[in-house]
Amino acid sequence: MANTSTTPPVRQHWAHQLLDWVDARFPLTPLWESQWGKYIAPKNMNFWYIFGSLSALVLALQIVTGIFLTMNYKPDALLAFASVEYIMREVPWGWLIRYMHSTGASAFFIVVYLHMFRGLLYGSYRKPRELTWIFGCLIFLSLMAEAFFGYQLPWGQMSFWGAQVIVNLFAAIPVIGPDLAIWIRGDYVIGDATLNRFFAFHVIAIPLVLIGLVVAHLMALHETGSNNPDGIEIKKQPKDPHTGLPLDGIYAHPYYSVKDVFGVAVFLLVFSIIMFFAPEMGGYFLEYNNFIPADPLKTPPHIAPVWYFTPYYSIQRATTTDLLYVLAAGVVVLVAFYWREIPRGLWRKLTLAVAAVLLVGFYFIEAKVWGVVLMGASVLFFFLMPWLDRAPVKSIRYKGPLYKTALAIFVVAFLVLGWLGTEAPTPAYTRLAQVGTLLYFGFFILMPWYSKADSHKPVPSRVTK
Amino acid sequence: MSQSTDATLAPGAAGAEAVDPERRRLLVATCIAGGAASGAVAWPFLASMQPSDRARALGAPVEADISALEPGQQMIVEWQGKPVWIVRRTKEMLATLTQDTAQLADPNSKRSEQPTAAQNEYRSLKPEYLVVVGICTHLGCSPTARFAPNDPSMGPNWPGGFLCPCHGSKFDLAGRVFANMPAPDNLPVPNYKYLSDTKLLIGDETKGA
Amino acid sequence: MTRISRIVLAAALALAAGANARAAETGWKLERAGVDVTDRASLQSGARTFVNYCLGCHGLALMRYSALTSIGLTEEQIKDNLMFTADKVGQPIATAMSARQGKEWFGVAPPDLSVIARARGADWLYTYLRTFYRDASTPTGWNNALFPNVGMPHVLWSLQGERALRTEELMRDGKPVSDGHGGTVKVSRFETIAPGSMSAVEYDRTVRDLVAFLVWAGEPHQLARHQLGIWVLYALVILVFLTYFLYKSYWKDLH
Numbered sequence: 001m002a003n004t005s006t007t008p009p010v011r012q013h014w015a016h017q018l019l020d021w022v023d024a025r026f027p028l029t030p031l032w033e034s035q036w037g038k039y040i041a042p043k044n045m046n047f048w049y050i051f052g053s054l055s056a057l058v059l060a061l062q063i064v065t066g067i068f069l070t071m072n073y074k075p076d077a078l079l080a081f082a083s084v085e086y087i088m089r090e091v092p093w094g095w096l097i098r099y100m101h102s103t104g105a106s107a108f109f110i111v112v113y114l115h116m117f118r119g120l121l122y123g124s125y126r127k128p129r130e131l132t133w134i135f136g137c138l139i140f141l142s143l144m145a146e147a148f149f150g151y152q153l154p155w156g157q158m159s160f161w162g163a164q165v166i167v168n169l170f171a172a173i174p175v176i177g178p179d180l181a182i183w184i185r186g187d188y189v190i191g192d193a194t195l196n197r198f199f200a201f202h203v204i205a206i207p208l209v210l211i212g213l214v215v216a217h218l219m220a221l222h223e224t225g226s227n228n229p230d231g232i233e234i235k236k237q238p239k240d241p242h243t244g245l246p247l248d249g250i251y252a253h254p255y256y257s258v259k260d261v262f263g264v265a266v267f268l269l270v271f272s273i274i275m276f277f278a279p280e281m282g283g284y285f286l287e288y289n290n291f292i293p294a295d296p297l298k299t300p301p302h303i304a305p306v307w308y309f310t311p312y313y314s315i316q317r318a319t320t321t322d323l324l325y326v327l328a329a330g331v332v333v334l335v336a337f338y339w340r341e342i343p344r345g346l347w348r349k350l351t352l353a354v355a356a357v358l359l360v361g362f363y364f365i366e367a368k369v370w371g372v373v374l375m376g377a378s379v380l381f382f383f384l385m386p387w388l389d390r391a392p393v394k395s396i397r398y399k400g401p402l403y404k405t406a407l408a409i410f411v412v413a414f415l416v417l418g419w420l421g422t423e424a425p426t427p428a429y430t431r432l433a434q435v436g437t438l439l440y441f442g443f444f445i446l447m448p449w450y451s452k453a454d455s456h457k458p459v460p461s462r463v464t465k
Numbered sequence: 466m467s468q469s470t471d472a473t474l475a476p477g478a479a480g481a482e483a484v485d486p487e488r489r490r491l492l493v494a495t496c497i498a499g500g501a502a503s504g505a506v507a508w509p510f511l512a513s514m515q516p517s518d519r520a521r522a523l524g525a526p527v528e529a530d531i532s533a534l535e536p537g538q539q540m541i542v543e544w545q546g547k548p549v550w551i552v553r554r555t556k557e558m559l560a561t562l563t564q565d566t567a568q569l570a571d572p573n574s575k576r577s578e579q580p581t582a583a584q585n586e587y588r589s590l591k592p593e594y595l596v597v598v599g600i601c602t603h604l605g606c607s608p609t610a611r612f613a614p615n616d617p618s619m620g621p622n623w624p625g626g627f628l629c630p631c632h633g634s635k636f637d638l639a640g641r642v643f644a645n646m647p648a649p650d651n652l653p654v655p656n657y658k659y660l661s662d663t664k665l666l667i668g669d670e671t672k673g674a
Numbered sequence: 675m676t677r678i679s680r681i682v683l684a685a686a687l688a689l690a691a692g693a694n695a696r697a698a699e700t701g702w703k704l705e706r707a708g709v710d711v712t713d714r715a716s717l718q719s720g721a722r723t724f725v726n727y728c729l730g731c732h733g734l735a736l737m738r739y740s741a742l743t744s745i746g747l748t749e750e751q752i753k754d755n756l757m758f759t760a761d762k763v764g765q766p767i768a769t770a771m772s773a774r775q776g777k778e779w780f781g782v783a784p785p786d787l788s789v790i791a792r793a794r795g796a797d798w799l800y801t802y803l804r805t806f807y808r809d810a811s812t813p814t815g816w817n818n819a820l821f822p823n824v825g826m827p828h829v830l831w832s833l834q835g836e837r838a839l840r841t842e843e844l845m846r847d848g849k850p851v852s853d854g855h856g857g858t859v860k861v862s863r864f865e866t867i868a869p870g871s872m873s874a875v876e877y878d879r880t881v882r883d884l885v886a887f888l889v890w891a892g893e894p895h896q897l898a899r900h901q902l903g904i905w906v907l908y909a910l911v912i913l914v915f916l917t918y919f920l921y922k923s924y925w926k927d928l929h
Contacts, residue, residue: 043928068510072517085736085788088893090518093509095895096902250928258924261495262917269910276903280792291793291892292785488923495916502909522738522764 035222039252040245042228044463048122049226050263051115057264058108059214065101066203073153075199077192080155081293103275105147106285109308111267112140116382120407123394124227130386132224135217137383142210144309144379149202151306152195156290161303163190163198169316172369189296230463231394237461248463284422302424310421311414312375315440317425318433319371324362326438327370331358334445341448374437381444388447393456397464400455410443525668531594532663539610541599544668548599548607549655551665554592558638561614561624562586569637570644571651577602577641579654588639588654596657596667597640599627603648606631612638627652702820707800709886712897714746720887721745723880725756727829728787731776733759733769734891736788740764741894745887780825781813791885791892799885803830804878807839808867819862834877835870839863 012020023029033039072091074083087094116136119125125133148166152159167190171181186193225235228248237246245251280286284307289300305313335355342348362370381388391399396407417436420429516524524545534540534553541548563586566572574584582590589595599607608627616623619635627636632647640652657667710716721742724734740763742752749763757763759770769784776783791799802820806828809817814827819839828834841862843850850858872880890896 064510068513071514082736086517086519089736089741089895090738091513092515092517093513094517095893095899096509097513099899254924255928258917258921261499262914262921265910265914265917269907269914272903272906272910276899276906279899288793288795291789485923488920491916491920491923495913495920498909498913498916502913505909518738518741522740522762525762525764 037253039222040249041226041252041256042234043248043250044228046229048118051111053260054111054267055115058104062104065097068097070203075196077195084154099275099279102286107271121396122227122229123231125385126394128224132220135213139213142206146206149198152198154290155294157292157300158287158290160294161299169372172372232463304422311417312378314417314421314433315378315437316371316375318437319367319374321367323434324367328359328362331355390448390452393459398457398459402450402454406443409439413439526666529665549667550597550599552595562639568643570642574651577651580656583654597652597654601629601634601648602650603632603634704797704801707796707885709796709889711890716883716886717745717890720883723884724887731771731784732787734767734788735786737767738764782825789892791888796885796889803881807837833870833872836867837864838867840865
């Protein structure tokens with residue numbers, strides 16, 4: 001490599017020549033370097049940071065297996081059930097591809113939930129990463145839609161009755177509800193028309209949206225740089241004189257490349273154990289009743305959504321008239337509680353107006369509608385996280401006992417709601433679900449208070465191990 | 466094999482310049498293992514595009530009852546989704562096969578597809594019955610019967626045979642293609658056998674092609 | 675591992691442990707079927723019982739006769755002994771009875787049984803086929819303790835014999851035992867009216883073989899899945915080690 005300054009340039013390797021040719025016409029190298037190759041990441045990202053890469057991996061897996069399933073699946077109410085079993089039995093390796101896809105669906109939610117939980121732990125939603133977080137929330141919403149539509153395709157009893165219940169939620173909307181439900185179904189009941197359009201949403205519409213959102217999510221992330229378990233902004237650190245990198249920054253490649261590859265290998269090991277030896281996962285990943293063909297005349301004795309929807313389903317089911325009284329009291333208490341925080345003038349008037357609308361609504365609109373509203377709100381509250389959290393620090397490492405307790409209660413409430421959603425309702429379970437619902441929303445609504453009132457530890461200037 | 470020189474490396478230097486032999490070995494091993502794994506994962510996907518058990522079951526040999534077939538008549542049976550013709554040839558028809566073999570592209574069926582037992586001037590197990598896959602060897606259209614000799618639309622000295630409607634290839638009554646036609650080879654004869662004098666099993670794979 | 679991750683892992687394991695049990699319509703206790711889908715003799719015996727006793731009304735229409743070659747039968751054996759509803763081994767194992775006939779005769783069309791074992795589970799099927807009893811009040815003259823008022827008659831009665839169900843209060847020291855909800859504890863037992871051609875042990879084995887066959891038919895590739903799975907896990911363990919050492923090798927430069 002020495003003395004190149006005087007001698008004419010050495011003839012380049014053909015691969016470099018090809019790369020130069022491409023780069024002169026398309027920003028391949030700049031794209032690679034800005035998105036990963038020369039992306040500077042904090043050096044203290046722990047294993048919680050693997051779930052983003054794993055989500056991308058599972059997305060790719062779902063797309064590839066999905067394409068191959070489409071080659072043999074029939075979106076026709078008379079043929080769908082048998083065509084899935086045709087894939088399982090008669091298409092060479094069809095069983096493997098189908099199990100990859102069905103296990104992948106649950107795996108997707110597992111890695112995404114853990115990825116979101118990482119965000120809650122280390123404050124990844126905080127400034128300046130609000131848009132990364134919001135794109136992520138949109139991805140989560142799209143993923144729920146994708147999973148819901150996909151779950152209809154096997155056209156078993158759970159597919160059919162699950163769709164029936166969810167579409168009827170829209171029928172709860174006042175005035176337009178019944179017509180809206182018919183429009184969604186394309187028929188008076190869930191039927192062939194519904195299956196066919198859900199298929200279109202599942203295989204093309206939502207995947208396009210998902211891919212676009214994932215690109216936006218990654219571009220936003222690589223613009224602001226990754227957060228880390230200490231919540232320290234490495235971009236604000238002084239540069240190392242030798243390397244030109246922030247003191248706690250390293251190149252994502254090769255360091256996080258090799259770390260992610262290791263994470264991928266571990267994930268695939270766990271994934272394969274489930275896929276090859278317990279693809280039904282005790283009835284959670286593939287529900288037993290879905291091996292009975294859809295029958296519009298007979299509801300199975302116990303229906304429950306797939307596990308990843310059960311927390312929200314529980315919230316919807318727990319919303320009875322009793323709960324509305326509690327919610328009404330809650331609205332009054334909250335307005336009083338936050339009154340001094342709300343700026344005078346327009347904001348206070350707005351708050352009173354919203355509270356009045358809610359109170360009147362609780363009284364006049366039936367609980368079923370509010371169940372749908374709360375189910376939607378339980379997901380939409382995630383969007384507000386960047387503005388609900390008022391703590392001066394990002395990471396849980398420097399937050400105080402209030403946030404830690406609140407997060408722990410939230411996680412327990414989420415899991416308990418999820419478990420209740422798989423069970424048949426009893427009066428005691430409904431009470432428990434109502435408590436869980438209040439705790440779930442309390443995490444968000446009380447956050448402006450407890451995140452500010454909490455004690456916080458000082459954040460060091462350098463990342464810790 | 467001393468490796469002490471590269472032991473210290475500036476943090477964050479991306480390890481680009483110095484080559485650590487142990488790391489090199491690991492990198493190569495991981496790439497080989499990962500590549501093998503990717504290939505192994507790709508295989509089921511590619512293999513899934515092979516005919517399924519259903520396609521194989523539907524493509525199984527078919528039986529054909531030829532007891533009602535009159536001399537000079539043709540019947541069509543479907544095998545693997547393809548038309549298989551069975552023609553009961555008259556003495557006159559058979560006589561045309563030996564007349565002017567000079568006009569044929571492959572009169573002895575040397576480069577055409579048929580079971581060895583049917584590689585003869587009649588291209589059949591029994592001279593009377595022709596069994597042939599009715600798919601033109603040019604681009605896959607199905608030719609039509611033109612059995613009448615000296616059919617004016619077929620040009621001079623037409624001995625009787627088949628005409629492909631797509632590109633005009635002509636075949637004689639043994640499915641042999643005439644010379645200077647778009648189709649390169651004679652119509653393929655499938656594997657078949659006589660279960661009885663009046664029953665054929667078409668597509669039987671038990672003996673070699 | 676951090677404390678949080680340990681808590682998460684424990685919660686995940688607790689969740690996985692509480693498997694989503696199949697619901698039984700009654701409180702009748704399910705008995706363990708103990709089927710072995712690797713036992714080909716058992717599967718073949720079950721296949722024989724199926725075509726002789728079940729295929730009259732229930733199909734396995736998602737499966738072809740030729741698929742039975744993978745439980746060790748030859749095409750000739752299938753043709754000679756099992757193929758009652760088709761003339762080619764490539765045809766589906768369909769029932770001879772149409773859905774309309776079934777609805778006329780039994781009130782509901784007998785379901786296809788291709789994936790019944792995946793919907794119901796082996797234990798349910800095993801218990802169900804062993805709990806039929808005589809009941810003059812039903813149209814078929816039969817009833818079932820696990821599935822009350824089922825439309826299906828006891829097709830295996832000539833093997834098991836005819837039985838009656840006696841339900842009595844559980845007595846202790848001459849007094850009925852309370853169930854704690856104001857009622858009394860009831861116990862049910864079967865009483866033989868007329869013996870069948872098989873002993874109880876033989877009958878249980880026949881039913882177990884039949885259920886094993888249905889479990890296999892529910893997912894014919896399950897054995898291949900297990901066999902392939904082992905090799906995939908071996909390969910992935912190697913990959914985990916390789917990538918771990920590669921990761922450590924790169925990261926040892928960082929402080």
